[in-house]
Amino acid sequence: FRIKQMIDEENPSAVLSDDAIVSRLKQGGIDIARRTVAKYRESLRIPSSMERRREKVAMALGGR
Numbered sequence: 001f002r003i004k005q006m007i008d009e010e011n012p013s014a015v016l017s018d019d020a021i022v023s024r025l026k027q028g029g030i031d032i033a034r035r036t037v038a039k040y041r042e043s044l045r046i047p048s049s050m051e052r053r054r055e056k057v058a059m060a061l062g063g064r
Contacts, residue, residue: 002025002028002030003021003025003037003040003041003044003046004044004046006021006024007021007041007046007052010052012056012059012060015049015052015053015056016049017049018034018037018038018041018048018049019034020049021037021041022034022037025037
């Protein structure tokens, strides 16, 4: 849930990588591996940070 929430709230100009998500979770007291974040993200059908960045750039360019 927290991974999805972070991704939903991410800034389009600063898309969070799996490593960035791990760092934020560790700051919140949750110790988790990057591959575990990737597994949960994939199970929620959330694209990778590169794919999300491409989508957000395309939406921004299309919205002009």
